[in-house]
Amino acid sequence: MLRTHTCGQLRKDDVGNEVTLCGWVESKRDHGGAVFIDLRDRYGLTQVVIGPPEAGAAMIDEAGRVPTESVVLIRGKVADRLEGKTNDKLATGDIEVRGEHFQILNACQTPPFTPSQSDLPGEDLRLKYRFLDLRRPAMLRALVLRSSIIKVMRDYFAENDFIDVETPILGRSTPEGARDYLVPSRVHAGKFYALPQSPQLYKQILMVAGFDRYVQVAKCFRDEDLRADRQPEFTQLDLEMSFVDAEDVIGMIDGLVKRSAKEILGKEISLPLPRITYAEAMRRFGHDAPDLRFGMELVDITSVAKKTEFRVFRGVADAGNFVRGINVKDAAMKYSRRQIDELTEYVKNDFGAKGLAWFRVEDDGTLWSPTSKNLEAEHLDEIKTLMSGEPGDLLMILADTWEVTCKGLSGLRRRLAAELKLIDPEELNCSWVTEFPMFEKDEESGQWNAMHHPFTAPLAEDLEKLDTDPTQCRAQAYDLVINGSEAGGGTIRIHDAETQSKVFGLLGIDDETAEDRFGFLLNALKYGAPPHGGIALGVDRWVMLFAGLDNIREVIAFPKTQKAADMMTEAPGNVDKAQLEELFLRIAKVSK
Template identity: 85%
Template structure:
């Protein structure tokens, strides 16, 4: 390993220890005789000082010219920050690393934007430079949270005797709710594979084969227009059970939501979760997936409209 610690690991108890850190130059301050660099990785920030007596003049000069977002390696000793210079906002805010060795692993060109800037550019530019956008703390936290949720789901279903089966991606086109993506075959000219809209057929085969509890975090594909809640490629939690009724399925998902909320968010959720019939949802909201955060329910005003002289209402009544 090139590094001995991550940029979020060092604490006051590490003072005096030799360390090697690798990361990205988040910011840099040249104070004349010394250069201060905030070194960043996905674990946090560590302040690095390149200055006398640990670093010579050539090393200080080199550090002063390193561009932001460059990847560097430093070796040095952990030290207390000067009195009054601690940063309570950082977990590493009580220490700094006095660098004895400085090495540029990958020098950066001037980036179109930096992860820490407050006035971020539009989404088009951020998607073009996706690797820069993914360095932002918000983006990294979203991916970390997603990973935690998936692990929690898999652990939960393993506790309930489910097996995780990876079903094929290339298969035969089957009638489903949307258009298939078709992939031409090189070894079978004029023939095509279809990418799965869901693992429906494969999981039913597993049920017939005797695997009574199946789970998969499945990649699915649908060749259709973008919508607010749908995109061509997406991931879904897919499961199938044998010898159960609807209450068993609903109760299982209730437990999953409660476990995920507790483990990932630290929140307790009372069970069972609120339920609503399809008929009730359509009557009250006109949708089978109502957003209950808004109280915009459908109200029957037939009795009121029947008493008005407005011709449109009178005709309807």
């Protein structure tokens, strides 16, 4: 090794020892004849002094001219810092190294930004020079946390008799809810592999093969529109178990959550984690991954709306739609008319709402707003009672379809909680949402889609509804929610070919298509498939949530932008015409 110690290792017990350190020049200070260098590596920072009597004039001059972020080697003796010069913020703050030998291993040209600067540049520049950005302590902490979380996961499942099995990256294109990334085959002209959206089909095959308990830290790929908590390639902790029901899978993950919270964050989590059904989540919170760290639950006042002569409310209610709202406690005087107008535009532009009605609860208990004059006093009192209104509260109401009231009030609820600082950033709130619908309708095509995936089993008591009323059929599905974000999702799988074929039929997948795309799975289910189920946990999202961040790119070493581009390598990029010809491809002209 070029070094004897790391930059975070030396302590007072090392005083007098000769050491060799290697690292990056974080900063330097010329104190008139002596140069002080803060030397940094992954493990920490050590102060090095290049000055007399250990260093001669030439060495001092060289140290004074070395650019920051250069890589250097320094050999010298460990010494106590001068009295009053210790640094309690550093683990190495009691000592310094008196340099006797100084060597520049690689000088750094002027960087576009430095890892130590307090004002970060724009994200595009950070991603372009990711090798500099990754030197920042915050990025290092995030990736160390990621490594620790994955280790806890691996250890936990190894202790519970899971077998780690790698599944293929090059597979068959199968519909799983998002576009596939396709890879053309050179050997099989005109045919394509697909990068896996998940190892779903392979892990089911492993259960048919008798592996009983499978786990894998798996790379997955989805060609879909991106946002702050989504990437085109992502990592998930994927597992499957045989001879289980939903309770077994949920119980297994409960144990992982408890251990992770304890070992990573030092927090105690009580088990079992709380659960609510999908229907309850949508009724109370308007979202299938509700943030339970604060209240502000949705309240349905459609029953009152049906009695009023206020056309905005009455018309919506008579049309079979909904009037629902939230009570923003003690916020009546915290939001001006201008701010409420901004919130109105927010729910209109972002969620398609027609408008936002609101009332302030006055000191005398009456409701006031420009809308008040359109409602009779008894109806205002009913609204206040249903919404538990008290003096100082701000009641906000949407009148629209079920979907719009869910989305609009859920979005409003989250925004107001952030603005009013109702969320404890230190809290780790984990829960389950269960009993999702089997199917959801695509608004554009009108086609029924599987809410999770086509291999999800219905609840036993709803099995007959596949024939009589599929819209009321609930799935054996369960999502793990952490702080209002979906942190994992799983289901009990269909393990008989007859039920699987019936579900395919409801999804518009005919026998020929099913055989073409899923024939290997359908065939396997005929050869002694056990009851089985599993879950996939989003590793990137777990790390983001455990780190208290809100951007998934901050916990991935080399992420893509929201346009799925790698700013550093400039991927995706062009390829040679010869490569295209080998793959039997040519680029079509695309009109601008």
